[in-house]
Amino acid sequence: MRSLILAASLILAAPLAHAQDKDEAGARAAVNHYLAGHATGSAAEFGAAFHPKAMLYWNRDGSFAERTLADFIAAAATGKPAVDEAQRRRWIESLDVTGNAGMAKVVLDYPSVRFVDYLSLVKADGEWRIVNKIFQADRKEQ
Template sequence: MYRPIATIAAGLALLIAGPALAQANPEEAGVRKALEHYLAGHATGDPKAFRQSFHDEARLQWIREGQYATRSDDEYVAGASGKPPADEAQRKRSIESIDITGTAASAKIVLDYPTVVFTDYMHLLKTQDGWKIVNKTFHAQPKAKQ
């Protein structure tokens, strides 16, 4: 009696999960690679890692003290120290989501640092050189002092 029920349950699970599994985007690995270069840049301070992630004409935009701020990828990469942050062991980074349509993608990244949590929204395009971040907007949420 349990065997037919288990068989039916397994069949229903495949019917429900099958389409979702089949829809995994083959471009996700390329998008993830660009994002992982970005994360490696944060972890190591290596400007080359950042360079591998950003398009040459990428822009970064955010609100600082209520005012719109922007900088080029060159300005951003110039701030890379070339060495890991002193508190690297306390820093956590994760790719929260990736959404891809054709040659365009969006991703959400969370950088959880000891004193602040950054939420980065990346927009990427598939170029002749692969997937590249063309725009980064972010929010910095300071943590409460303990």
């Protein structure tokens, strides 16, 4: 009887694990588009990463600041890599996905500043997209 219960639970768990793996891969793909946008300056990469209604929030000199996705892309999408791209590093520090929601912590380590981004992700209409970004920027001494 015990073996039967174990076998049944494994059979039921397999599709859930597969769905979780697919969702994590989809969320990771959205974050990788975001990282590629920074590396290449590509508006298309940022567009593939973010939901069109996404917003960005941060603290600027002690005050709350916000930016629309359109304003972010206009400032970040230069169409070419940064001059110091070879010295820049970016990585996904963590990714947590539950159902159709997820959170990624991303580090962007540049020569003059280190960003830590927290990206909220949602799976809507079958696609994972970043819907919210908050970040901390720490300037480095030159």
